[in-house]
Amino acid sequence: MKPTERIETERLLLRKPQADDADEIFRRYASDPEVTRYLSWPTHRRLEQTQAFLQWSEEDWERWPAGSYLIFERGAGHRLLGGTGIAFQTPALAVTGYVFARDAWGQGFATEALEAMVKLARSCGVKRLVAVCHPDHRPSARVLEKCGFLLDPDRRDPFEFPNLKPKKRWNALTYVRNL
Ligand SMILES: CC(C)(COP(=O)(O)OP(=O)(O)OC[C@H]1O[C@@H](n2cnc3c(N)ncnc32)[C@H](O)[C@@H]1OP(=O)(O)O)[C@@H](O)C(=O)NCCC(=O)NCCS
Numbered sequence: 001m002k003p004t005e006r007i008e009t010e011r012l013l014l015r016k017p018q019a020d021d022a023d024e025i026f027r028r029y030a031s032d033p034e035v036t037r038y039l040s041w042p043t044h045r046r047l048e049q050t051q052a053f054l055q056w057s058e059e060d061w062e063r064w065p066a067g068s069y070l071i072f073e074r075g076a077g078h079r080l081l082g083g084t085g086i087a088f089q090t091p092a093l094a095v096t097g098y099v100f101a102r103d104a105w106g107q108g109f110a111t112e113a114l115e116a117m118v119k120l121a122r123s124c125g126v127k128r129l130v131a132v133c134h135p136d137h138r139p140s141a142r143v144l145e146k147c148g149f150l151l152d153p154d155r156r157d158p159f160e161f162p163n164l165k166p167k168k169r170w171n172a173l174t175y176v177r178n179l
Helices: 019-030 047-063 109-123 138-146
Strands: 006-008 012-015 068-073 080-090 093-100 128-133 158-160 169-171 173-178
Touching: 012 109, 019 047, 019 080, 019 093, 047 068, 047 080, 080 109, 093 109, 109 128, 109 138, 128 138, 138 173
Parallel strands: 093 128
Antiparallel strands: 006 012, 012 068, 068 080, 080 093, 128 173, 158 169
């Protein structure tokens, strides 16, 4: 087991996903069109899509010092709240993101989880942590700003958000945190 596989914050427990988490991930957030609207991956329609994500996650963890995480509420109940992680592009550059079940919004959980990802990335030797955000997604931009990410004004990369209709490319905002 890698020391990074489990992280605790004041209110959250973040841990590496495992194969038998598929049902709960699917049910809590991955199949919810409202939750996944602005995400870079398509809303899961079948459990196999969640299982494929878990397979990818396992391989990513084998290759790098950290990877994706599930986010649980600490203490009694141990409710699954969402997911986050750092995806290494190179040893010094990683991409982060987050997703929360609807009943977990508006309680500061995303900010708390992202702060944990910043700390983790730094401890793993990452020098530049990047997040991509849809231009209309104010809550997510706010979370990034609260965690010290700065908008890269020179980058407005065309990005296809798979759950938005009509299908088109949006000029996504790129936020960067240098570590
Ligand atoms: C976006 C998301 C992660 C936010 O999670 P959260 O736990 O509610 O975020 P937090 O409570 O930590 O912070 C949200 C901030 O946005 C602010 N906010 C909420 N709605 C807003 C709006 N319409 N305009 C501007 N700010 C807004 C909140 O007031 C809060 O800021 P504050 O602490 O300064 O008051 C959550 O809504 C989510 O999971 N959405 C679906 C998945 C997703 O879109 N992920 C991001 C992809 S880039």
